[in-house]
Amino acid sequence: MFRPNMFEAQHQLLDMENSTYKTSDHEMGKMRAEDEFESNRSPIENIEALSGDEQDPNQRPKKKRYLRHTQYQIQEMEAFFKECPHPDDKQRKELSRRLELEPLQVKFWFQNKRTQLKGQHERQENQQLRAENEMLRADNESFKEALSNAICPSCGGPAAIGEMSFDEQHLRIENAQLREEIDRISSIAAKYVGKPLITYPHLSPQLPPRSADFGVGDFGPQSGMAVDMYGGAAVLLRSAAAPMEADKPVIIELAVKAMEELIRKAHAGEPLWMTASPDDSTGTLSEDEHSRTFPAEHGRKSLCLTSEASRDSAVVIMNHMNLVEMLMDVNQWSRIFSCIVSRAITLEVLSTGVAGTYNGAMQVMAAEFQVPSPFVPARESCFLRYCKQHSDSMWSVVDVSLDRLQVNPIPGCRRWPSGCLIQELPNGCSKVIWVEHVEVDDRDVHSIYRVLVNSGLAFGATRWVATLDRQCQRLTHMMASNISSGDDLMSNAEGRKSMLKLAERMLMSFCNGVGASTAHGWTTLSGSGADDIRVMTRKSIDDPGRPPGIVLSAATSFWMPVAPKRVFDFLRDENSRNEWDILSNGGLVQEMAHISNGHDPGNSTTLLRVNSANSSQSNMLILQESCTDLTGSYVVYAPVDVGSMDVVLNGGDPDYVALLPSGFAILPDGPVADHGGRALQAGGSGGCLLTVAFQILVDSVPTAKLSLGSVATVSSLIKCTVERIKAAVATDNA
Incomplete structure (x- = not known):
């Protein structure tokens, strides 16, 4: 039951909150000016300013002279900050040597930069809350006006709240409940997109795994964003924020550029790929040539990660459309490549394709890639998968990391445009050209596996192609209706x-x-x-x-x-x-x-x-x-x-x-x-x-x-x- 004085109380409360936001904005404005000034000050001078208590109290303090960083120094530190906001001692020393600064100056610059960004985030949240406050205030005014103009359905005169019909009261209560639900979902979405994923009460950490296979590939697009995949915290999703509507134009542009880069890398020869012969489908990628050919297409290369790039091709016994379907279905993809993909989930389907096909299909995925040994850490990645048809007999599927759209990107593995080109061949076969290009942190790999990992055979294109070829042969034998009388002892x-x-x-x-999956500890x-x-x-x-x-x-x-x-x-x-x-x-x-x-x-x-x-x-x-x-x-x-x-x-x-x-x-x-x-x-x-x-x-x-x-x-x-x-x-x- 609604009371007029309830809205008056809400109105006063909103006025008080609004005045609080205004005061906060004024204070935050002062903080912003101070932050911007502090971020460009020399940290050595900051120390001198803090040591003023050691001076003679009777002596007039001298006016401090602050040193400004050069534009080049600021640009370099800004670029490094985007990749690594918390550099360690070794990285700070390297930056100070390269920029001709003291390590302490670099340390304090990064501290000031983080403080400045924190203030900016707080100001943005303040502005958002202020806008929501204005919306609630407007709704409050409209409710007050509607209540003042209410008419009794029986006599046509002014109506008191207690004289409303049962249906009107029920509708108003339902409206209030829906508004509360919208506010709750909006707050959760804001936290999920703007900050790392947290565990909510309805996500029980005690859910048992679905099967003996630890649930690989058992979760599709309907699983939700925060599904606990293996009974604990959703490890793959801890920083894989789902894109919002506003990010879709950026995602589409990223997908198109990634597809163009994949096609060029699949067909290119020297100088992009250093090959033993012109007919060689493998080769070593020239990182310098790649940077010149695709300058900063998908973000700046990380100084902390090692680049791995490989290419290979094969003719497999599978129809090209079946291959496309297998790659775009997370369950089939996980099952076919179970020796490589330890866990995978579709976070969001952005497009299902055109006219019932996978042409134009686009989805955000998270996956974990492994080597069959507890001595090699698994690689986690959140990426966009995009499928495109180029002709009746040619398709391509590309993956590219979504680091630019993530507040807290998954550390240790970034997928540059990688994937495969699929060409239809006679007799139900297909030619597959596979490209793998990643940046990884492989410092925790056991010494006996370093040569294998560094060569690219552990996670590279050759392993993907060889596994696909073997699995296609296996599926062909499984579906065969005419059983030969060779070494098979089963006729059923x-x-x-x-x-x-x-x-x-x-x-x-x-x-x-x-x-060595993150789902379990050894x-x-x-x-x-x-x-x-x-x-x-x-x-x-x-x-x-x-x-x-x-x-x-x-x-x-x-x-x-x-x-x-x-x-x-x-x-x-x-x-x-x-x-x-x-x-x-x-x-x-x-x-x-x-x-x-x-x-x-x-x-x-x-x-x-x-x-x-x-x-x-x-x-x-x-x-x-x-x-x-x-x-x-x-x-x-x-x-x-x-x-x-x-x-x-x-x-x-x-x-x-x-x-x-x-x-x-x-x-x-x-x-x-x-x-x-x-x-x-x-x-x-x-x-x-x-x-x-x-x-x-x-x-x-x-x-x-x-x-x-x-x-x-x-x-x-x-x-x-x-x-x-x-x-x-x-x-x-x-």
Whole structure:
């Protein structure tokens, strides 16, 4: 029920708030003048001004003479401030040396600049609040006028508030509730866009992960901006502010320029790309030539980051339109590149395309990219993805970081225009030209992986193209209706599909559990005999794809002076399994089913039976996925229940089969040569980097506490396995 005196009280309150804002504006004006003056003063003189108390009180203070920075010094520090507002001691010394200033002067200039920007933000917020105050005041006046002119519906005379009809009262109450809801949403949006993301009460940090795969690709555009992807804080979204309507013209301009740059980088030769031959589709990007060709198109290059650029091409067995759809669908994209993309989400869809196609589709995405080892930090990035059709048979998809539109850009990884050109070829094939160009902070990469990461093979275009080619071959074999009578032992088409889907989920779960994702933290156990062992625990509750209880994951990576292919063939061969697999306990390993899923004989899915003398392990089944390409190989396996596997082999749903995958990731220790003998880059010793990872259910009660004995057992298991592999491979390699 509304009362006239309520609006009078609101009116007085608004007048008081308005006068407060006016006083604040006057004070802020004085602060602004002082800030601008202080930001250009010499910090050395500021110190002298502060030490005036040490002078003789009877002596008249001398007039201070302030030193002004030159225009060049100010411009250079302004440019550095945009990239790094909080420089460390090393950066300040470098700036002072280059600008011929004292380090203390540089330090105080940055302090004054941050204070000045803080004052500007406060003034902007004050102006916004003042405008909202005026709007509320106008609404208040209109309400007062409407109440004074209210007419009784019964007699036609002036109406008191208590004489309003029930419907009118209900409408007014509903109107007030809607206005409160609008104000609440507006305040949240303002905080979200203008400041780092915070956790609101309705975002529970206790949400369990959706599946055994940590929910990779399970969230689409409908998930919302602040969805907790993995049960904790939304790590990928902590500074990925969604663009507002006012930013869309800037975003469109950014997308168009990024697309133009991608096309030019995809087709250019020297001097932009330094190649071994005119027909070479790879090469090394000349950073100087890139800066001259694309001067400051997407922001200033960071002095704190290292540039990585690569290009490669391949012909893949997939229709060009299916490729476009796969790249624009975050679920499919995450699944196809699960060995590279650990997590991904669509933040906002700005355009769905023209006439039911992806031509012109534009979306803001956040993703995390990984190497299958806990020794290489994952790379987070928030970027714009834009798709364009150039002709009936040519499409392109480009990614570019949105650093300029973010208040707090994600540190450590910036995507310059990267992506691929897709050209239609006969027989359902496509030619793909892939370009990867990023700036990253790779200081935390383990020393044994530095050569691989610096060469570009860890995150570069060659790895994306090789993974895409291998996955296209796998999809082709999965969908094949005519099964050859070669080495395949399964003739049931539905059983083949179910088994391949189960193996795909197993590989995804392994990759997402072995990398150094920000979604989970590793604890290092040193002194194990092998390299440092990293362990972590996860709780599984009501997850049909994982046994319920406490799961302990342990992983380590180390270098071996053996070729990657030799290690891969040894680990995937069932005849040599009892040389390293402690769980088989020396029993005979027999292949029960075999499905080829690629041109390389090493790409296969197999079902193994372990005939052990131990009654508890007798007739144990093991599902194994083996896959390899130019940039890396995987051997992943998991014990499976006999009854569940019978359902899968008969074409049943594989999502309800509980798996705890363990296995190996084998990467070259540096650049290698492709199948044609062409060196991708110089370097590398011909050895391999082997990651060993185990997942073990240590307690079936999710609320139980982890014991030190369980950790010691898993550590001993990894140590023993590593020693067996080294001994066996070294003997065979001698």
